[in-house]
Amino acid sequence: MALNVQWCCGLDVATLENLGLSLGADVPLFIRGVAAFGEGVGDQLTLASFVEKWYFVAVPPIGIETRSIFNDPELKRDSPRRSFSELMSLPFYNDCEPIVRKRFSIVEKHILWLLKYAPCRLTGTGSCVFSEFDDEASAYQLLSKIPDWMHGFVARGVQVSPLYRALW
Incomplete structure (x- = not known):
C-alpha cells in the first residue's frame, strides 16, 4: 500500500x-x-x-509455521462452518489452540500464566496470546504484572487501520 x-x-x-x-x-x-x-x-x-477494545498481547520467543499446524494429523477438521453472525453469538473457540499448546510448551506457559488474570486466546495458529479488556488501564495493569521471562505489549483494537487512514 x-x-x-x-x-x-x-x-x-x-x-x-x-x-x-x-x-x-x-x-x-x-x-x-x-x-x-x-x-x-x-x-x-x-x-x-466491533466495539473498540484494548488488548494485552504476550509474545512468546518463537515463531510457528501455519502450515505445520494445518498439517498436524490431530487438528480437528470437522468443525461446522458458521456464518459471521453465528460466530459472534457463540463462545470463542480456536481449533488450532490444542495443537499449539501441546506442541509448543512455551506457548502453553504463556497461556497458563495469563489465565491466572484474564481469559486469553491464541492468535490464529500462534504464537502470540492475547487478553481483551474494555479499558486501557486494565490492559496496562496486566502488562505491569508480567514476569521477567515474558514479553508483551498493549494495543487498542480499531475499526479502521491507522495506515489505511494515512494513505487513503
Whole structure:
C-alpha cells in the first residue's frame, strides 16, 4: 500500500487485494484496512463493526509455521462452518489452540500464566496470546504484572487501520 502511494502507481484497493492474495493468505484483509470477517484465504471479506477494545498481547520467543499446524494429523477438521453472525453469538473457540499448546510448551506457559488474570486466546495458529479488556488501564495493569521471562505489549483494537487512514 505504501509503495502504491510512494511510487504513484494509482492502483485501487481491489487491485491491491488481488496482488496481495498472491503474497499469502489474509493479505487482502490487511489491505482493506477495516474491521472485517475473512473467509476463504482471507479474500472473501464481510465488513464488521466491533466495539473498540484494548488488548494485552504476550509474545512468546518463537515463531510457528501455519502450515505445520494445518498439517498436524490431530487438528480437528470437522468443525461446522458458521456464518459471521453465528460466530459472534457463540463462545470463542480456536481449533488450532490444542495443537499449539501441546506442541509448543512455551506457548502453553504463556497461556497458563495469563489465565491466572484474564481469559486469553491464541492468535490464529500462534504464537502470540492475547487478553481483551474494555479499558486501557486494565490492559496496562496486566502488562505491569508480567514476569521477567515474558514479553508483551498493549494495543487498542480499531475499526479502521491507522495506515489505511494515512494513505487513503
